[in-house]
Amino acid sequence: MYMHGTNVGETRTMEQGIRNKFAYLAGLFDGEGNVTYKKYWANKPHGRYKCWRIQMEIVMTDKPTVQWCCDTFGGNLREKPRREHKMQYRWRRGFRDAYKIAKVIQPHALTKRIELTKIINHYEKTNDKEIR
Numbered sequence: 528m529y530m531h532g533t534n535v536g537e538t539r540t541m542e543q544g545i546r547n548k549f550a551y552l553a554g555l556f557d558g559e560g561n562v563t564y565k566k567y568w569a570n571k572p573h574g575r576y577k578c579w580r581i582q583m584e585i586v587m588t589d590k591p592t593v594q595w596c597c598d599t600f601g602g603n604l605r606e607k608p609r610r611e612h613k614m615q616y617r618w619r620r621g622f623r624d625a626y627k628i629a630k631v632i633q634p635h636a637l638t639k640r641i642e643l644t645k646i647i648n649h650y651e652k653t654n655d656k657e658i659r
Contacts, residue, residue: 548599552628553635555592560585562629562642564649581646582621583628588613600628626650 556562562583569578586607587593593616597604601624607615620628626646633643 549631550635552596552600553632553639555585555596556583556632556643557636557638559587560639562639562646564642564645579622579649581625581649582619583625583643583646584617584619586615586617588615590614590616593618623650 560583563580565580566577567580568575585593585596590604593604596602596618600620602618602620605617605619607617609615626649629643629646633640633647636643
């Protein structure tokens with residue numbers, strides 16, 4: 528299991544607490560999150576080729592909740608000011624960090640389960656190719 532700054536597996540109570548945090552994060556993603564898994568054309572100095580965009584993010588106006596994501600699972604809190612609306616706070620994890628988190632929250636997810644599974648499959652297929 529993956530969680531920023533923890534030594535997972537010490538006690539059974541700790542394990543249950545960590546599972547609860549993963550389930551809570553899965554719920555946040557189902558309601559407030561966005562999962563991006565797509566291939567796009569990029570113009571680079573050496574030509575034009577396809578690149579992957581793999582990321583997970585939560586955007587909310589409740590700063591303590593977004594800060595909890597940063598403190599618990601790593602990453603940074605970004606502010607997005609909006610003229611006539613409340614400040615938005617953003618937490619984002621990309622590529623392999625998104626894969627590690629997707630693996631542990633996917634069993635708890637409902638609406639984002641398919642997108643999380645795509646991220647997991649992407650990296651597990653890549654790892655299979657590297658092993659062979």
